[in-house]
Amino acid sequence: MEVVINDVSLCFQKEKPILKHVNAKIDSQEFVSMIGKSGSGKTSLLKMIAGLMRPTEGEIEIGGEKVDSPRDEVTYVFQKPVLLEWRTLLENVLLPYELQGHVQEEQLSRAKEILDLVGLSQDMDKYPHECSGGMLSRVALARALITEPKILLMDEPFAALDALTKEQMQHELERLSQQFKPTTIFITHDIQEAVLLSDRVFVLGERPARIVAEYAIPFDRPRHHELKFEPQFTQLVRELYQEIERGSAR
Numbered sequence: 001m002e003v004v005i006n007d008v009s010l011c012f013q014k015e016k017p018i019l020k021h022v023n024a025k026i027d028s029q030e031f032v033s034m035i036g037k038s039g040s041g042k043t044s045l046l047k048m049i050a051g052l053m054r055p056t057e058g059e060i061e062i063g064g065e066k067v068d069s070p071r072d073e074v075t076y077v078f079q080k081p082v083l084l085e086w087r088t089l090l091e092n093v094l095l096p097y098e099l100q101g102h103v104q105e106e107q108l109s110r111a112k113e114i115l116d117l118v119g120l121s122q123d124m125d126k127y128p129h130e131c132s133g134g135m136l137s138r139v140a141l142a143r144a145l146i147t148e149p150k151i152l153l154m155d156e157p158f159a160a161l162d163a164l165t166k167e168q169m170q171h172e173l174e175r176l177s178q179q180f181k182p183t184t185i186f187i188t189h190d191i192q193e194a195v196l197l198s199d200r201v202f203v204l205g206e207r208p209a210r211i212v213a214e215y216a217i218p219f220d221r222p223r224h225h226e227l228k229f230e231p232q233f234t235q236l237v238r239e240l241y242q243e244i245e246r247g248s249a250r
């Protein structure tokens with residue numbers, strides 16, 4: 001399902017606009033990252049796509065329909081995994097099904113299968129307090145994908161993880177998004193992460209922000225971390241870094 005951001009502006013009361021004239025079209029099954037300085041409005045843009053907030057001007061369309069409230073096809077993954085402490089990992093992953101009604105046998109198998117896919121087959125009866133940050137991120141990813149959302153919105157999902165765990169999670173996400181193929185919009189401060197995972201990277205400028213640059217990332221998939229040492233990769237990272245700096249000066 002495609003996402004269209006059509007001349008979107010956002011202004012909180014009496015303040016200078018946060019976002020002004022943001023335009024973008026994200027194709028079905030495309031993986032796009034948004035990078036930009038802190039406070040440039042990335043989370044606000046994601047919330048508007050999720051239907052959690054309305055633009056002051058312009059509109060957002062998903063699959064050709066205007067977004068004015070949260071939609072079933074869209075799943076949102078927060079920076080900090082939001083898990084219920086009194087439920088096991090399996091029960092947490094089953095939550096989207098429970099919210100739809102009674103859990104069927106087939107859905108239980110599906111939940112176990114997806115926990116297996118993220119490497120947690122041995123841990124599904126544990127409670128969140130018994131788990132590491134990386135395990136909790138895996139559960140959040142499993143829960144996000146279990147309903148096979150058409151649109152996956154991720155707001156710095158790996159920012160709180162240590163470097164090695166973050167690499168593992170990037171690998172999991174790369175693998176799973178190739179399998180499930182949701183249209184993904186991913187926010188990150190990590191330029192390397194954006195280049196590694198994305199088909200395209202958008203750079204947001206400073207307030208009032210708009211998309212000041214857009215880079216297509218040409219590497220074949222599946223992608224591996226060794227790519228980070230390739231000259232073309234480091235060159236792209238450098239250019240994006242300079243774009244963010246230039247964006248601030250614009």
Ligand SMILES: Nc1ncnc2c1ncn2[C@@H]1O[C@H](COP(=O)(O)OP(=O)(O)OP(=O)(O)O)[C@@H](O)[C@H]1O
Nearest residue numbers: 012013018036037038039040041042043044045189
């Ligand atoms: N509900 C709100 N009311 C007023 N101002 C808000 C509200 N939500 C966000 N803002 C302001 O909008 C600006 C953009 O915030 P947003 O969280 O979208 O930026 P961001 O680019 O995601 O930042 P970060 O990278 O630090 O997470 C910030 O200055 C923030 O203080």
